[in-house]
Amino acid sequence: MARERNERLAALLLEAGWSRAQAAAAYNRVAVETLNGEVLENSKIGRSHVSMWVGGTQPTGIAPAILCQALSRRLKREITPQEIGFASLISPAQGVLDWRVDPLIALKDLGSGVDTDRRRLLTGAVYSAGALALPDETWWDAMSRPPAKESSAGKRVGRGDVETVRELTLAFSRMDQRRGGGHGRRAVDEYLRHEAHDFLRGRFADDDTRRAMFAASAELAYVSGWMAFDNSEHAVALQRFNTAVKLAARSGDAPLSGHILRAMAHQALDMGFRREALHIARASVHGERYAAATPRERALLGVVHARALAANGRNHEAVRALLRAEDDLSNAHDGIREPDRTFFFGEASLAHETACTLRDLGDHQRAVKEFRRSVRTRGAAFRRTHAVTLGYMGATQIAQGGVEEACATWTSVLDAMEDGIYSGRARQRVVDMRQLLSPYRKRGIPAVGVLDARAASYLSQVD
Template structure:
């Protein structure tokens, strides 16, 4: 009446909810599952204490047993649990990209991906394993534009601790702290902590009492925290789970009625798609963010999305369109007000300069002669200005700036300058762990191949090879 789990890890989630049900014994769970099955006309289950012991050790029962366990523990705990909550398979909607745009769907999806990453740490078979692209990605996300929060007031649905504004502010403060850690040290070191914190917030949403207004604010805060967890996972190079967590966070933002957070999550996803080489998808995600949040975007959000659009268009060789988008980014930034978007605090003047500087550097690679030289000069000016203005805590951004300058120097044939900036990038990485930076270093190593017969070219490539696997 079950099969062994492939990894045979103990089911700590099932044990957790048994403990929450007044320390439910294995025998009692077995009896209740059997009784509920009989009520539904299901006989011959053979559920006993030894079966429950096997489930706790990691064995996975066959249907309908997971559903019966879910129903029993939900009834006994007074909490509407999901399969992800109890560590068992069931309705796989939350595991895919077509999660329902409902409160239950948002909670189940974010819980599923956060807890799977916390407990299983599945290895990736490649940088794009299970990553959705093209229409498979974009078509289900179109519903974000029209998704609306559940209008039901949950305050009288269950007993529990009442939560409200103070808890929302605490979550936002914690989120800001994790963002700062990510900026200082990269996503690898703090990822486990932010996943655990996100899980705690999700548990709060499931087990506490809150009004409709407080619930929306809580879902918005949970979505923002979830986006940080997804971003750190992306920075760690775990692309499939990062994308799924971004999507789950987008559902939570929709449940919170927060289009600004939703647009922010979509731009994060766009950066990931560009990193993986799916630039058309990246542009589509930016366009979806711009359209879906068109009535809610601040100048900060408008400028950020236009700057990303400029960079992605440059990658595609659409230079005039890229210049036009850069102009829109600069125009919008003139109207930015301090602190108008706390979750976009990273998008300051140096970030705008660095983003547009990279657009000019990329454009240079599509051009020759004087046109190429002009783009290199623009890129150099902007990225150097970004470096000069970076706050001290933006260490990973500074590393990217040095790396970007190295690539700009290569585009202009200045190999000595490229080698110097590469050394500065590697020095900045001494306190940072970021797979994204490592991936970009591999690209720089490849771009320097035509200069491998020169002393600075060899030096540049050797510096990178000593730090990352360039094979």
């Protein structure tokens, strides 16, 4: 049977203004950059490959992902395998491809500057299941090895430079917790793209300093990702988390890698990718990522793993994971030195994640109790985090039929939101609030009418 000409690919090449030879050259440029010297099937192609694909031959190996990325850069929009006329929905190679991009290249793509086409692709990308694929264990082993040869160029980098990055990371993390991810993320990206990038390409005093700088930069990239996640810039957040994991792997800090994977699992849960979230959460508690962590760190990893289990209907496993997380946190004490992380984990955080797990298990009464414990023990300083917890608590209360109780809780959310919080996640709680109040609007409950009007007014001002 004769092959059917791929008219979709032909049309995209025409739109790009590429001949077959120009398309092959663009493909090879992307392959060189992203594969970093590794030779895979279709790592390099010629004009005849493009002609065959236009003629109806389906490309194999990593070719669909490379060609989609090359066309996306040229056309300044994301091109998917379906649009290009390929049979696969999302090439399994796409997730692998993302992990093969060198983290220093990824840092240079943040913010404005060179390679604008690729930056637009990243910031305009779609959050998808294919992008959540994780690398295999051989990747982790290769990334953690020290470089064969230290750079002879660049500035001299010492422990003071590491502390500078850490201090900045803590400052922006506190801003995010208090004001939301809509404040200052572009400033974080600019610092990563310039100063942090230069540090990572510098000459290190010793290997410990090299590892410490990669870990500090990884945590700053994580903060950028978390801020983007909080501000509902989900594809951007995933790309930042991807870069952060690669930097953490280069540092050899396994628990730090676990924490960033935990954040990716958290985001996947919020986005409804339950199966992928469980896969990522399992990776976060695998091997040294869990074993080398302190009890407090293990509690954070474990409770998000419990949430992912609950979201996937694995209730008994979720309960066991919750109990283990509680045990881990109870084993944390002053005699154990905790790393100076931005994601310090205490009773308030454990209570929040426990409440979310219990909510997903259908135990609304205990979930409300844990949300209250989180609010009580956190303190009002972390206002954005407070608003998100209260938003979830109100939704759980109304699920129990406590309408007026939920209204009282949600009033506190609006109090916080109207006082300068810029957070997509907190804003979504207000959207959810109006949807959940909808069945009660005509029942003459005064608190519902007042709160609904106030929520509508807030949303009209921020949209």
